[in-house]
Amino acid sequence: MRDAAQTGDFCIRTKGRRIVIIGNGISGITCARHIRKRDPEAHITIVSGETEHFFSRTALMYIYMGHMTYAHTKPYEDWFWEKNRLELVHDWVTSINFEQKELQLQQQEPLKYDILILALGSKPNMFNWPGQELEGVQGLYTYQDLQKMNDNTANCRHAVVVGGGLIGVEMVEMLLSRNIPVTFLVREKHFWEHILPKEESELVMRHLREHHVDLRLQTALKELLDDGAGKVSAVVTASGEEIPCQFVGLAVGVKPNIELVRNTQLEVNKGILVDQRFATNIPNVFAIGDCAEYRVPVPQRQRIEQVWYTGRMHGETLAHNLTHPEPVAYTPGPWFNSAKFFDIEYQTYGMVPSRWEEPVTSFYWEHADGKIAFRAVFNGETKKLHGVNCLGMRLRHDFFDQALRESWTVEQVLVKLHEANFDPEFYERHHRDILQAYNRQLGTDLQQEKKEKKGLLSYLWR
Secondary structure (H helix, E strand, O other): OOOOOOOOOOOOOOOOOEEEEEOOOHHHHHHHHHHHHHOOOOEEEEEEOOOOOOOOHHHHHHHHOOOOOHHHHOOOOOHHHHHOOEEEEEOOEEEEEOOOOEEEEOOOOOEEOOEEEEOOOEEEOOOOOOOOOOEOEEOOOOHHHHHHHHHHOOOOOOEEEEOOOHHHHHHHHHHHOOOOOEEEEOOOOOOOOOOOOHHHHHHHHHHHHHOOOEEEOOOOEEEEEEOOOOEEEEEEEOOOOEEEOOEEEEOOOEEEOOHHHOOOOOOEOOOEEEOOOOEOOOOOEEEOHHHEEEOOOOOOOOOOOOOHHHHHHHHHHHHHHHHOOOOOOOOOOOOEEEEEEOOEEEEEEEOOOOOOOOOEEEEEEEOOOOOOEEEEEEEOOOOEEEEEEEEOOOEOHHHHHHHHHOOOEHHHHHHOHHHHEOOOOOOOOOHHHHHHHHHHHHOOOOOOOOOOOOHHHHHHHO
16 A cells, blocks of 8 residues: 655655645635545644635625625534534634645744645735735735725725726625715726626626716826825826816735745745645645646646635545545636626636637627627637627526537537527527527528427427
């Protein structure tokens, strides 16, 4: 039998060993749960200074908006952790001694480990703007950020949000829910210009303006002004315009939260460097989630993946490798993501760049109301599908995952598109209009593929 602590071929047995996970986000908690499922004897400790219990980070905005309470965002009851023998330590880690395999904590005794899993998450970007340290200026990532935003906007008469991405839109919606007027500064010519093609970006921008957002394109932040008491009173743009405000939300992206390990023997770049099995350069130390950076990225993936579902998959993969003699590499499959722009849901499957060149081409359809759209990007010669964008309607992930894995053509997808409908049965369906638009634009005569259906189901499908 191989040595239980052997790392050369990644055969690490968790049985009876002390596993410490720093971070109680989706990646760390998923890893802990899956290790426990497969190993009833491992001693698992989860350390977090942010909150005692795991919560859904994507739901933070709904707490602020009054739709949920913090308790509603916890996927598991508080008794779940003790029942499953997952020890929770609510404290901040101040340093790691990798040689002694020991964590120093802010308030409690040092903590020993045999296996260390770093799930440190992200933190908001800051770009050294003069005045960014003023009260009322902040990003939004942690639960503490949410509490801070609640305090900072208590008597706010006007707010400015900087940065044209998903967190920026969330902050704008949060502020408007409290009737706080918002000016939204976007440096690029279009909202989320490096991600969305022009038509999708324009659709979202129309929607923002319909919600009375003061959207300023090609407008960069220069500095933030002090009211004389250490609080923000205005922002100044690169053009010299002064915009009075009492709150500034900085939403210019996030970066791996690696200050804890930056000046140690752990190898880092923008994130903590890992291989395809999430191993670092130090034996028995692993990194997953937003803080991990692949030494060699998975094909058609970024080196750092800061998305909820990839964090979950990181946790599942590492747990498998820690509890099985034969490790597996991280194989996430086709890219997908989802978000919400106020009332408009957004889904993307596969690779849909903001711009493309031949032989890649695109088909785009937009509903007459200007709030629903579908785009397919594909090879103009072979018709092989590269990816789709969907706004204002829901399409099934498993449908597009299969299509992309099996290299379907765009036409195979469109004639089967009714199978991708996800909306409740009485919602309007658009697959016929989309197919007809494709026929008009591409000069084809495709017909919807039909399946034998009977009775009410047949009526609803029609």
